[in-house]
Structures are given as C-alpha cells and as structure tokens.
Amino acid sequence: MESDPRTPCFFICPYLGGNHLNTLQNYGWNELHQTHWIEHQENFKSSEGKIGRVTLEHKHMYRVVTELGEWLAVCSGSLLHRAIDRRDYPAVGDWVAIEQMPGEERGIIHSILPRTSVFSRKTAGDSMTEQLIAVNVDIVFLVTSMNEDFNPRRLERYLVAAYDSGAIPVIVLTKADLCDTPQDFIDQASNIAFGTDVFAVSSKTGAGIDHVIALLKDGKTAALLGSSGVGKSSLVNAICGDATMDVQTIREDDAKGRHTTTHRELIALPAGGVLIDTPGMREFQLWNDSESIEGSFSDIEALTASCKFNDCSHKSEPGCAIQQALADGSLAEDRFMSYLKLQREIAYLERKTNTQAQIAERKRWKAIAKTQKR
Template sequence: MEHTGNKTENTKATALITAVHRERYEILVEQETSDTKLNARLKTGVYYQDKGGEAFPTVGDRVRIQTNRCGDALILETLPRTSVFYRENPTPGMERQAVAANFDYVFLVMSMNHDFNQNRLDRYLTAAWESGATPVVILTKKDLCEEPEYYVNLVERQAPGVAVCAVSAVTGEGMEHVQRYLGAGKTVVLLGSSGVGKSTFVNALCGETVMDTGAIREDDSKGRHTTTYRQMILLPDGSRVIDTPGMRVLGVGDAKCGMDTTFSDIEELAQHCRFRDCRHEKETGCAVQEAVRDGRLPERRLLNYKKLLAEAAHAKRREETARKKQLRSVERKKNPVRKKQYEAE
C-alpha cells in the first residue's frame, strides 16, 4: 500500500478482513469499544513476497496491521488460521488460493431442482471436511419444489451424519433450523454454484436486503449469479457469514482427510479387500466391487470417488511443483550470482 499524508505516529493493531477486492481489502480493526472500518491496500512485491498463494490474506483472516494518523493501513502478517477453504489456482504453476478462513461451519448451498448434482455434493463435502470446519447442507428454493423430501433423503443417504436444512429464503419456511448454527462469535462460509439462491438466503438471514439478487430464468429455474467478490456480512445476532462468488475452479486439492470422511463407506469396504493396494477395478477379492455388484454401493459413487482421488493426486503433484518453483525464485533473489545456474535447469 502506498501511504499518503503524515506517516508519523504509526500504530499496530489486529484486524479482521471482511472483503477482498482485486487490489484492496476491507477490514475491521479490533478495539475495546467498537469496530472501526478501514481500507488496506496490498503493496505489490512486498507483502509475503517469499511465501505462496496459500498464505495470502483472505476473507475471515485475522491480520496484524500498521496504521498512521491519516488512517492508511498496511497489512503486516496473517495470524494462524483455525480453518481454511482453498480453491485451485487457474494459473498453471501457481499454488492454490485461500478463499475463506476462520469459520465454524461450511454451508453447502444447493437448489432443489434439476441443477442438483450428487457428484458436486461429494466435491463440496470433501473440500468442507478438509477445511477443518463442519459442513451443513442447505437445500434452497423449497417454495418452488414439489417434493423437497426427495432431496433431503438423497442427501441424508449420501452424507450420513451431515445436517440438512430444506429452506425457502422467500417464504422463510425452514429458516428456523439454520439459526442453531448461528449466534454471536460464530462464522459460516457459503459455498455453492452460481444461481442457487445464496444472495436471497443471506438477505433472509439479515432480515433485510443487503445483497442484490437475480431474477429466476424461466428456461432452467436458475437464478442469475450476483456476487462478484468475496465478502463477510455481519448479521444482527453477532454472527458472520462469508459469501463467495460461484466457484468455477473448485478442486479438492490434496484432501486426504476430506476424502476419508466423505467416502467413509468406501474406505470401510476397502479394509476388506484381499489386496492392500487394491485399485477397486478387476482385482480378485475386491470388497468394493462386490458391494457395487450386489447393490450396496452405487456405481456412480465409486466412479466419483476414483475421479476425486485422481484429482487429489494431481493437485498434490501440482502443489509440489509450484512450491519448488517458488523456492527457486526466492533463492534467485537471495543469490543473484547463481541466477544463470537456475535458468539452465
């Protein structure tokens, strides 16, 4: 950030990031009596120049800042996170990006219409469990669905033990069940594809219109995507909701914990396979394939498990490559004399 005005009397404080724009952050400075809203601008090439995209500050992060008498603020460091949600970086060779941090619950928002996708739910659940928070499935547009019980039962069978709330943000039906996950000091993050009703859902939680909403398209019953940047909304009861744009590059990353939890049924079956390194293809004594044949395990679920497993392995290799590339970049800056040696590799 480029400071302006009097740069004397610098003070340091702890702040909470409430919104992320391209080159600017909105923050709440923690004070004894109240929160003061400031803007902080990232200084290109200085902040975390020797760290990667994972450590880059995001919504929900608590950070240490330095301010001057004019109100300018510079982010100095990101404090340790209790939970974090990532997405894959669309730029090849770059580390994954933190999307939200320090939340208690992940609200997986999905609409009860033909846009509902079980494979997408598996992906969301894997990422949610891997984040370190607890997933809650929010099924929206109950007022437009003739058989909401069908979708609730579908989720309960696919994700046993995960809470499911079928709601209508328009009529308010079912919203009371969401309140148990909110309250002073609680933070939730919303995840869902474009047009599932996240903005309408947030407005219902706030009791007023704080976010623009798009009209429903008649041809496919989808709402138009309205969120354009990551932001934190403060609710009247003291809880905080982090909203994110529809995720176009949502990867599971190296989600070992998330995979094990989301697909615990397959992991349990795999314990009974004849071979420890069974790939669940055509191996003799494969307990997983046996479960598919006798109908205990849907073939769709196994195929999606394999797909996400392969994706996680690829993401792990990609992250390792990105870290090596970054280490080389740092080393070149520290040892300019060896620059040609690295370029030759």
C-alpha cells in the same frame, strides 16, 4: 440526526482489555483469537497497532473492521517481501495486525494472525495456483437448490473441500417452497454426506431458516458455497431479516442462475454470528490432499478396508468388497466413479504442485545468492 446504517455499532469487548469501544466481538473475535493476538504482538514494532478483520478484498486493497471502525488498507512492504504464495497474503475472514495511517481512515496491514481454517480451491483454468475462498471459518454452508440444478457429484466435491478446510460442513437445500418432493432431495444429499446435517429451507416463507441461524450462535463464522442461482443471496437476506444482498432470478429453461455476488464479503449478523458470502462457482477444482476424501467417502473407505487383499485394485480380485457392493446395489456406480475421479485429480495435483514447489524453491535460493553477491 439519524445514524448511517452502514456505521458499525460499537460496544465494550472484554477480550481486548481496557475500555476500548469496538465491534470485534460482532465479527467473531473470541478467546482463541485473543491468544493468537497475544502471541503475535511481538511482531509489532508500532504502538499504534490494532487488531482487525478483513471483510472485503479487491485488487490488493482490503476493507478491515477494527475497534475504531472500518478502514481501507494495503499490505506493508515487509509483508509483501515475506510473501511467497497466495496463503501469505490476507484473505476475507483473516484477523490482521493493522496500523492506522496518521489522520486518515486508512490502514497498513503488517501481519496475519494464525488461521483456524482455510477453505480454498484450485484457480480456474490451467494455472496450478491456489485460490483462497474464506479463512477462519467454523462452518461451511454447502448451498444447492432443490431443482434441476441439484448435482450430487458437485456436492461431493464441495464436501471433500469442506472436510479439508478444517471447518464443519452443513448442507443447505434451498427453494423448498418451489419443490414438490423435498424429501427426495434430502435423501439424496444424506446418502452422500454421512454424518453431515442437511436442512431444507425456503428464503421466501422462512421455513428452516431458524435451524441455520441457530448454528451461528456464540459468534460462529460461516461461509456460503454454491453455484450461481442456488439462492445464497436470498438466504443471506432471510438470515439477516432485510435486503442485505441483491437478488436475481434463475433462467427458467435450465434452472441455472445468474451471478449476483461478484466478490467475497464478510457480513456481521444482527442476531450474532458472521457470514462470508462468495460468488457462485460452476467449476470447482480441488486443492488439497488425498486424506480429505476419507471424510466425504467414508462408506467407500469402509468397504475398501473389508477387501480380502490389502492392495486390492477393486477390479477383478476375489473377495473385493467394492465389487460386491456394486453388484448388490448397496454402492452406486456413479458414486464410485466419482470417488476414483477425485482420487486421480488430487494425485495429479499433488505431483504438479510438488514439482512447482521445487522450482519455486530453486528460484528463491538463486535470488538469495544474487543478493549476497551484491
């Protein structure tokens, strides 16, 4: 009888001890997570507690892979009671403490292990809330195609968010087989991503795919980030060597894509490593602090340090290194404008979030006071 291809392949995991059969190493379990688990076990009251990783999230329901297979899970009442903001809830990529419901392939998530990285953005629209894209990620693949949809300014935003997350950014330029001048796109990406690896790949011919796969060795977890139609799903299929993800074509008139991936999902790769595929995002508003700009705009930060005056506004002061670089062409004006725009955006976000945090804290203490009176 053939096994169901969706059934996880089990093996011995030395990190957990004992002779448990499990899949956790396939999903990125390592010694650091083992240390977190040992430190975190004191929060467990049930002897049935297991460790698991969230592979899918859908409307407060989660799919969690454990040493005993995959379970559908919900958060426990105590976890929900402790939660204040979005970061207090599980996200795709989280390692969680989970208890199996008796006699069912379902579980209850009691707590979340400490995260090694958090990749997030501001929720689309006017809401001042954070949306978690992926957590516990080692590498962020910033995916963009080598056609009319290539956008250096959007790529700069992705880089800022990647540096802030704690993960390593890597730029992946797709559709090399359809591009006559791939080196032009590589140069453009390299000029705004100092010290960041840039790979040109073709999911159709397989060119460059080995370089991407090599980065995932030793059980690394990577997230794919990019707009619709840049070829993320095709890249996943090329890395996996099969049709793991559905693929749709781009529109010929503007090279923009249609949504293929509609949710975040964690995928264990046959050759080792883990991928988190994410839906395409045309709007990407930052959710971080201003220090993260330094990594993405290190050239401008270096010029700023060379200005004659420490409080230089980079407008008309004598000895301004920024104005000199703009005049001689060593700094592109649109890149500097993008830098200023992102600084203003982050400053505004910090003011708004600080105000909202104060309001939320007052509401919390009012609720505590009412409870004590009762």
